[in-house]
Amino acid sequence: MNSIDRSQGLARQIADILQEDIMQLRLGAAERLPSEAELAERFDVSQPTVREAMKILAAKKLIRSKRGPKGGVFVNPPSLDIAAQTLHETTNWLVSLGAVGLTDIVETRRSLGRLCIEAACQHADRADHKRIEAALLELDHTEISDEDFCRLEVEFHQAVAAASPNAMLRLVMVMVNQSLIPAANMISFQFRQRDVVVALQRRIFSGILARDAAEAVAAFETLIEYQSGVYNRAVEERAARQTSCVDG
Structure with missing residues (x-):
C-alpha cells in the first residue's frame, strides 16, 4: 500500500502515483490497470476516490476505458x-x-x-x-x-x-x-x-x-x-x- 497524505487531495495524489508508475514503465503500454476495488485497497481509500483519480489520468490521455468482457481501464500506448x-x-x-x-x-x-x-x-x-x-x-x-x-x-x-x-x-x-x-x-x-x-x-x-x-x-x-x-x-x-x- 502506497503512503498518501490525507491532508491533501487524495484523488490527485493517487493519480500522481499511477502516472509515475506509467512513466517509469511499472505499468506498461496497453497494460490493464487493477480494478477500482484493488486500487481502493492499495491506497486505503474509497472507490469513488479512485474513480476521481481515473478521471484525472483520462483527462491527461494516459489511460482509456474499454467496455465488454475483456474491458477495463488500460494504459494508453505512446502516441x-x-x-x-x-x-x-x-x-x-x-x-x-x-x-x-x-x-x-x-x-x-x-x-x-x-x-x-x-x-x-x-x-x-x-x-x-x-x-x-x-x-x-x-x-x-x-x-x-x-x-x-x-x-x-x-x-x-x-x-x-x-x-x-x-x-x-x-x-x-x-x-x-x-x-x-x-x-x-x-x-x-x-x-x-x-x-x-x-x-x-x-x-x-x-x-x-x-x-x-x-x-x-x-x-x-x-x-x-x-x-x-x-x-x-x-x-x-x-x-x-x-x-x-x-x-x-
Missing part, C-alpha cells in the same frame, strides 16, 4: 497524437492568458517552419506531395468561412511538416500550427488577403516539388513577413479603437 493534443491544449491556454505574444508566434513559426520546409524538400515522397497539394487546393476556395480558411491553412503547414522524418519536429509543429496560427488569425483575419496567402503557399509547394529548398524557404519567409505585417496592423487597429473608446 505523438496524444502528446500533441496535450501540448496543443497547454499552448492555447498560454496564448489566451497573453503569456505568448505575437512576436513569439512569428519567430517560432519562422524558425521551425524553415526546418520543416527544408526537410520536405529533401525527404517528401509522392504521398507527401499529394497531401500538401490536397490541402493547398482546398485552401484556394474563396467562398469558405474565415474559420475554415484558418483550418485549411493549418492543414497545409501540417502536411509540409509531416514530410519530415524527425518525429520530435513533427510533434512540435502540431503545437505550433494548431495553436499559434489560429491564435494569431483570431486577431488578424479581417486584414488578411487570401489570394496573397494562397499564392505564397503555391510557391512553397512548387519549391518542394522541385526540391529547391532555397526557393521554398524564400517563399515561406515572404509569407511570414506578410503575416507579421498583418498581425502588427491588427494590433495597431485594436489599440486605436480602444483609445477612441476611452476618449469618447
